[in-house]
Amino acid sequence: MKQTIGLSALALMLTASPALAQSNTATGTVAIDGQVRSVCILGDPNPALVNLGQISASSGPRTGKIDTIAPRTVTLPASFCNFAGSVVRVTTTAMTSSDTTSPQPGFTRAVNYTATASGWAVGTAAATSSALRDGTSPTATGTGATQPLPKIADIAVTLSNFTTPGDLILVAGNYSGNVVVTLGPAAVAD
Amino acid sequence: MRKLLLLAPLVIAAMPGAALAQNSGASNTSTKNVGVIGTAPAMCFAGTVSGNGSYDLGVLIDTATGQLRSDLSAPSKVLVGSFCTGRSTITVEATPLAAQNSTVAPPSGFSRQVNYTATATGWTTTAASYTTGAAANSAATQTRASAYTNDITVAISGFSTSGGQSLRLVADDNYLGLVTVTIAAVN
Numbered sequence: 001m002k003q004t005i006g007l008s009a010l011a012l013m014l015t016a017s018p019a020l021a022q023s024n025t026a027t028g029t030v031a032i033d034g035q036v037r038s039v040c041i042l043g044d045p046n047p048a049l050v051n052l053g054q055i056s057a058s059s060g061p062r063t064g065k066i067d068t069i070a071p072r073t074v075t076l077p078a079s080f081c082n083f084a085g086s087v088v089r090v091t092t093t094a095m096t097s098s099d100t101t102s103p104q105p106g107f108t109r110a111v112n113y114t115a116t117a118s119g120w121a122v123g124t125a126a127a128t129s130s131a132l133r134d135g136t137s138p139t140a141t142g143t144g145a146t147q148p149l150p151k152i153a154d155i156a157v158t159l160s161n162f163t164t165p166g167d168l169i170l171v172a173g174n175y176s177g178n179v180v181v182t183l184g185p186a187a188v189a190d
Numbered sequence: 191m192r193k194l195l196l197l198a199p200l201v202i203a204a205m206p207g208a209a210l211a212q213n214s215g216a217s218n219t220s221t222k223n224v225g226v227i228g229t230a231p232a233m234c235f236a237g238t239v240s241g242n243g244s245y246d247l248g249v250l251i252d253t254a255t256g257q258l259r260s261d262l263s264a265p266s267k268v269l270v271g272s273f274c275t276g277r278s279t280i281t282v283e284a285t286p287l288a289a290q291n292s293t294v295a296p297p298s299g300f301s302r303q304v305n306y307t308a309t310a311t312g313w314t315t316t317a318a319s320y321t322t323g324a325a326a327n328s329a330a331t332q333t334r335a336s337a338y339t340n341d342i343t344v345a346i347s348g349f350s351t352s353g354g355q356s357l358r359l360v361a362d363d364n365y366l367g368l369v370t371v372t373i374a375a376v377n
Binding site: 037038048052064081182184 | 218219220221222223224225226227228229230231232233235273275276336337338339375
C-alpha cells in the first residue's frame with residue numbers, strides 16, 4: 001500500500017508541468033445543430049359559422065324554392081406554411097335538412113353551393129357540391145395551385161352559387177353543411 | 191442486471207426519433223372547419239285556380255215546377271301547383287248559395303238558400319269535404335304528414351234546397367255561395 005501512494009504523487013507532478021507551459025488563450029469550437037420542421041397553420045375561420053338565415057323564397061314565383069343568397073366570405077387570417085410547395089384544398093359538404101326522411105317527389109332536402117379559397121397561390125381552390133335531392137353524395141373536393149414559396153397570407157373562403165337539385169321546393173327544416181379547408185404540402189393528397 | 195443496463199440506453203435513444211416523426215406528421219398540414227346553416231320555413235301555396243275562379247250553375251230551378259233542378263252540376267276547379275313544405279292540413283269551408291237581392295225571410299213554401307257539398311281531392315287520402323247546412327262537418331279538415339305538392343281538385347255536388355226539396359226558390363238573379371280551401375303548415 002505505501003508503494004502505491006508514492007507513485008500516485010509523482011504522477012500528479014508530471015502532469016502539472018505541461019499545463020504551465022501553454023498560452024493563456026484557448027479557442028474551442030462547439031457545433032450547434034437545430035431543425036425547423038415543415039409547418040402549416042391555418043388561421044381560425046372568421047366567422048366559424050355562416051348563418052344564411054331563411055334560404056327559401058317566401059313570396060313570388062319562386063315561393064318555397066331556393067332564394068337568391070348573396071355570397072358569404074370567411075377569412076382565415078395569417079395562415080402560413082414555412083416551406084415551398086404547399087396547396088390549399090377545400091372540401092364542400094352540401095347543406096342538408098335535419099329531417100333525413102327521403103323527400104316526396106317535387107321536393108329536395110339538399111342545397112348545393114360552391115366554396116372557393118383564394119389568396120394562397122395563383123388561382124383558387126374551388127369545390128361545388130352536387131348532392132342529390134335526397135341528400136346523398138353531398139361532398140366535393142378541389143385543390144388549388146401549388147404555392148412555390150413559404151408564405152403567410154389571409155385565405156378567403158367564399159361560399160356562393162347556392163342551388164337545389166332540379167330547382168325543387170325545399171322541405172321545411174333546419175339545414176346545415178360545412179367546408180373543410182386544408183393547408184399542407186402539395187405532395188400530400190390527404 | 192447487466193442486461194437491464196444495456197437495454198435502457200437503447201430505449202432512450204429510440205424515443206426522440208418517434209417524437210420527431212409525430213411532430214412532422216401533425217404540423218405540416220393544417221385543417222379548419224367552417225359550418226354553414228340555414229332554415230327553410232314551413233310554408234304552403236294553395237296553387238293557381240284554374241279557369242275564372244267561379245262555378246256557374248246557370249238557372250237553378252226547374253222552370254216547370256219552380257223547385258231546384260235535380261241535375262245541377264258544374265265542372266270542378268283545380269288549384270294547380272299547390273304545395274306545402276312540411277306537415278299540413280287541408281280545410282274546406284263553404285257558404286250556401288243564397289239569394290243576394292232577396293234578403294228578407296222567404297214566405298212559407300219558399301226558400302232563398304241552396305245547400306251543397308264542396309269536396310277537395312288530391313291532397314289527402316280521405317278527401318276534405320264540407321256540406322253547407324249540415325250540423326257538423328267532421329271531414330272538413332284532413333291532415334297530411336309530410337311535404338307534398340299536387341293539384342287539388344275542388345268539386346261541388348249534392349245540391350239541396352234549404353228547408354226541404356219541396357220548397358220553391360225565390361226569384362233572384364244572383365244566388366251566390368263561396369268555397370274556401372285552405373292548406374296550412376302545422377307542427
